Amino acid sequence: MARLIPLTALAVVLAFTVQVPKVPTAFAGSETNTAPAANPDAVKSAYESAKELGTADAWNAFLGSYPTGFYADMARAYLKKVGEPAAVTTAPPVAAPTPSNPEPPAVVTAPTPSSARAGERSCSERNALRSEHSREPTKITFVNQSGMYRAIMWIDFDGTLKDYGGLNSGEQLSLDTFRTHPWMIATGPGDCLQIFLPAAEPAIVRLERLAADDGPVRAAPVAQTKKAEKKKAPPPQKLKCAQNYKLKNGECVLIQNCGKNAYRTAEGDCFCKKGYVMRKGKCQWPQDKNGFEVAPWKKGGCSSLQAQCNQGNGGACMKYEENCQVN
Incomplete structure (x- = not known):
């Protein structure tokens, strides 16, 4: 004491x-x-x-x-x-000795506190980034405001990606982490969009819609020098909407949410994440004939939860029991 x-x-x-x-x-x-x-x-x-x-x-x-x-x-x-x-x-x-024009004493002011703002790194640095140590605990919260699915991945000490699930639009996820642990934000297929390093204090990162969500920009066609012959305009074609969209007032409108365990492509199609299967319109983990999940410890994020549980993280142990054990 x-x-x-x-x-x-x-x-x-x-x-x-x-x-x-x-x-x-x-x-x-x-x-x-x-x-x-x-x-x-x-x-x-x-x-x-x-x-x-x-x-x-x-x-x-x-x-x-x-x-x-x-x-x-x-x-x-x-x-x-x-x-x-x-x-x-x-x-x-x-x-x-008192001079003729004495100068006022120097004033020392309090330092400006650091802002709780996570640092963003370029995806071009992905291969060089890795977690360094676990001496400075902190917290980071991701809020998905992009209107698209976002996968959350931790870059571990070997530079390997560890899946921590994902966020549909409007969802958020809070993670207990450390100052030197980088987190990668990716699309459903796993393409890097952004990388963030946590701040010394708890920080909130709002994920916005990016130019990459709209696909590659096509160059405008070059104007032809020769005068084109007049041709009859083809009849207007009926707009065809992608899966999970319907035509309404001349526009394709989303008719359902992909669900927790799925992601949506830029075209609007829903696909189940790795290991999940579509059942009754929802992506679910495979079950045996008795209704029990088959090898649930293979779900994304379970290996990371088990490692944290072994290090004494009680919250990770509870999540592992809920999501990664046979129920």
Whole structure:
């Protein structure tokens, strides 16, 4: 158990450790002497005392005496962690001869907090990206606003893709992850669309519709130099809609949702994801004659859930029991 130090005791420690050495009087014609830096051992001792208390008042007391340097930056980081902004402090005065035009003391302001925004990487970097370590836990939430199906894949420590399921339009998925673990957003067939690296704080990524969802852009035909002969216009052809669409007011309108375990192509066709079969209009995992799922641990994402469960992740264990064991 950590030893608790009262705040008043910390103030006494800081009062005795912060001593500004007396500056000798400058000789005529020589440059003004400046006060030497505070004793590093004293700074470290005061920092450790504030760290044992761990309160916002303790860290502000430390910054009031040591506003700059490495330990000051660490103190501001701890203040941010406990949810208190660092107080604006001024550098301690230095005893020196008063010049004719004294400059105001330097003001040290609190650092701007980092934004909880995930960093996006190009799909061209896919082969070089991989998870580095699992020392900085964080959280990332994907919200699908693209109007298309989006597959979610984790790039593991070997650069291998691990399937974490997918999102139909309007759905969202929150994942407990780590700062250096990249996540790839792909189409139903697995083509890379975007790659995101989580932020230090929980971040929300809104997946929008991309140009790749509309297919390749065709170049406009080159105008012919010769005058084309007039031909009779062919009779208008009746518009044919793709599967799962119907003709309404001259447009093809979606008539059903592909479902949780399926994805839709750009043409609007529904296809079951790997391992699933179409039954009664829905993509379901294969079942035996008694109605039990066949080898459910082969579903996408089950191997990753099992690995996390083995590492002590209780939430992953519950998901594995629900989705990846025979029910």
